[in-house]
Amino acid sequence: MKDYNTPFIIEFPKIGKSDLGFISIAEKENLPFVPKRIYWTYYTPEDVERGGHSHFDLQQILVAVAGKIEITTELLNGEKKSFILERPNVGLFIPKMCWRTMKYTHNAVQMCIASNEYDEKDYIRDYNVFLETK
Numbered sequence: 001m002k003d004y005n006t007p008f009i010i011e012f013p014k015i016g017k018s019d020l021g022f023i024s025i026a027e028k029e030n031l032p033f034v035p036k037r038i039y040w041t042y043y044t045p046e047d048v049e050r051g052g053h054s055h056f057d058l059q060q061i062l063v064a065v066a067g068k069i070e071i072t073t074e075l076l077n078g079e080k081k082s083f084i085l086e087r088p089n090v091g092l093f094i095p096k097m098c099w100r101t102m103k104y105t106h107n108a109v110q111m112c113i114a115s116n117e118y119d120e121k122d123y124i125r126d127y128n129v130f131l132e133t134k
């Protein structure tokens, strides 16, 4: 059975071929939660690190629909991982209670498929508070 407490890569189906172009589709069979919100970030300067927070409850899937994103994750059990997203049909599932940072190429467009609506109270933005949250 899939472990939804740890980050993992999701490969979405890719239909098409290089002389015509491609389409990728996130059907419910490929999604670990029912999405409530989709948003995207772009034109992040290359010297800026985003993230630096965890969520109490929100689960997300990040996709680099363009460009390249370097992501680090850390769980409360101390497990740290690094991921590179640079294919538009590949996403990263980020579970709740997972500290993350992201760095972007300037052309990167990050689509975030989110399990909940926006709620600033769902964020933990202080790393020490994150480490103390059990």
Ligand code: T46
Pocket: 039, 041, 050, 051, 052, 060, 062, 102, 112, 118
């Ligand atoms: C995440 C990573 C992967 C809103 O007002 N509404 C929204 O729906 C969102 C997502 C953000 N905001 C405001 C809150 C902040 O003042 O936009 C500002 C930047 O948001 P945040 O600090 O979440 O930005 P990132 O790029 O560090 O994080 C984003 C997601 O928002 C976050 O949930 O986990 O991408």
